[in-house]
Amino acid sequence: MVSEGAVVDHDFEDTGNPIHRVRKTAMWAFLGSEAFFFGAMISTFLLYRNTIGDGPGAEIFNIPFTSASSFVLLMSSLTMVLADNSFQKGDQRQGRVWLIGTALLGTTFLAGQIFEFTEFVHEGLTISTSPFGSSFYMLTGFHGLHVAVGVLLLSMLVFFSLRGRYSPDGGMNVELVALYWHFVDIVWIVIFTVVYLLQI
């Protein structure tokens, strides 16, 4: 509807399909909100980073392992760009390959996170060990949830594209999912730095 019914700002009239501008504006607003969501959790973590009670603290982090899984997630941003690019050029076949690649990299990251969580629990860090544990699991857990939602969205894109129901103006859109995916990656870079690397 928006493309026909709505009138878009004068200045933007000839910058391609207006519906993309409408949606991107909304997506940016949403991501702004998400930034504050993670910001509040990161603040909570910083407040409790040394409140470890009798349980383990930051020393149980396995930096090489998490660096590797962070690298996997970063690479998924690259494949996401390639997917977006292919779709923009109208090459959905190639685009689907990149989408599946992105989803697989995301899944690998999630598997790594599950493995890591299991290890930590064995070493005695649970959500109820200390405020440190609570805030660590909440922050990284919600981030993992965002990755999982991203994987779901990527799979839906592949599904719609396979059934021939993908259109850039339809409900699902590669460009928007790409924005979301990059955002989730950037948040991870912040989390990895603040939670794992900064040892004060």
Place this chain on the structure above:
Amino acid sequence: MAVATREQAPAAADRGVWSWITTVDHKRIGIMYAVAAFIFFLVGGFEALLIRTQLAGPNGTVLSAEAYNQIFTMHGLTMVFAVIMPIAAAFQNYFVPLQIGARDVAFPRINAFAFWLFFFSALFLYTSFLFGGAPDGAWVGYAPLSTQLTEYVRMDYYSVGAQLLGVASLAGSINFIATIFTMRAPGMSLMRMPVFVWMTVVTSFLLILSLPVIGVGLWQLLFDRNFGTLFYAAQAQGDPLLWQHLFWIFGHPEVYVLILPAMGIVSEILPVMSRKPLFGYAFVVFSGIAIGFLGFGVWAHHMFTAGLGPVAEAGFGLATMLIAIPTGVKIFNWIGTTWGGRLKLTTPMLFSLGFISMFVIGGLSGVTHSIVPADTQQHDSYYIVAHFHYVLFGGAVLGYMAGAYYWFPKWTGKMLSETIGKWHFWITLIGFNLTFAPQHILGLDGMPRRTYRYDAGLGWDGWNLMSTIGSYLIAVGVLVFIWNIIRSWRNGEPAGNDPWDGRTLEWTTSSPPPVHNFDEVPVVHHVDDFWYRKYGIDEDGRAVKMPEVSGGALTVDTDTGGEDGDADAHDIHMPSPSYFPIIASAGVVILGAGLVFISSGAIGFGLLALGAIVSLWGFMGWAGEPITKEAH
């Protein structure tokens, strides 16, 4: 040239319950918000009467302590989340697209989803009375009280209910931002937007940036209560103050979310009723934006007795005094607008003037709270209750009432009765002051808030009785309002397109507007564009009515109207109705119910599973559904 007064004869498919359930029309959604908000206003008002009846005299026996705690908590939650926020959303939904010359909001289905999610969540919050009891830890839900009430699911309802209402509001805000930034009519630059639209922008930004913060707090509360996390557990060195910070980083911007749309409405009404342009349009806009920014930097003024230390307290005290400046700027702009105008003392105007004067009183008591030593005396006393009711009832509610009288003609095509309206206004104003003015004195005399009874002989009896009498007078005012609505709806005076000699675009179209709002998209050349189509300025700078335009007819500048200047109404594709938003929102609320009962095992998991299925059905169907189905 098409004229927007064309008769509205909706086809059979456009009527009936199903058409409302599946509607994605911003005007219908606006009306549903208004009706729902009004119903909850009656419920919240009933709770208020219970509270005042209990407190009418010493040692009241109407409510037990346990019941009292639930009633005042639900009163606060209802009035904030289920009355004022949705009534603001009602006006915004209906009038923002009309005022910017758009045919709908950017995301009509998300709009429907946001409404249903709000409505179901608010209902869901009320089911708590049936299952284990309503939230009883105050609307601020302070830890560790809120985490320790573990025998009940009450504060789980609080956590999940507020979370869901927040998500609904978030969806609505994102929609408004996208709509206002990308869908304005040609020529409607940002600085030509009506002030109400501007205030919607500021409110939406406040919401998208503050809701996630309380969202985190509400999750932490839920986790502490059900999964053994230690965020607020002092015995494990968790810090209950964290909750207060997260709550008020949301909470203070939230009070501006409640008041700014009302300020926008008043800024629309005053110029129309004073027959003058708004005095200092740019100042009003920028002070609104400044309030938005500063609003994020004053939250700890709610925590002056929490022991933050003198530096933080001085800083936040100063910041709080600062925020009174842009607020004062607005007040002077409003006064300047009426100054020297030929005032029409209509009901919307009376409510607007009531708004300004009551808001000034509330703002002044607010400034007294910013003085830290004074506030340590006032904090958690009835003085605070007096303050926030002057800004929230005297301010926000009177402002929305003004909006209701001003825009009812556009909604229904009928005028509300002016005579009954004036009765409504004066009864409400007197009742309101009788209720809340004495609470200043009660507070300064040491009566604490949130106590279910008090002893005789403390010097509080008379003031409390006065306050209770006032509250019943307010209730009479509400009844008068209901009578006015019913009477005027049935046989009110026909309104025509432009009953107030308005200045903004909503008055150019018919009352009620056609589904697609405007037959031809307007082209805007000025702030208050419609006024300039009706009036010219003579050599002495006086306004003269332009003879060729009869008030109210839609006139489109055909020179610049563009290629679609002669669009036929049949060529306008409006989004098709959809039932997926209501299904998706129901699914999300069922998920929420699952979270509330998660500690009860099977019930909780069953609800979670059901909620997951229903919401997946809703969202998947939604994603696969084309926006406009081929109708022809």
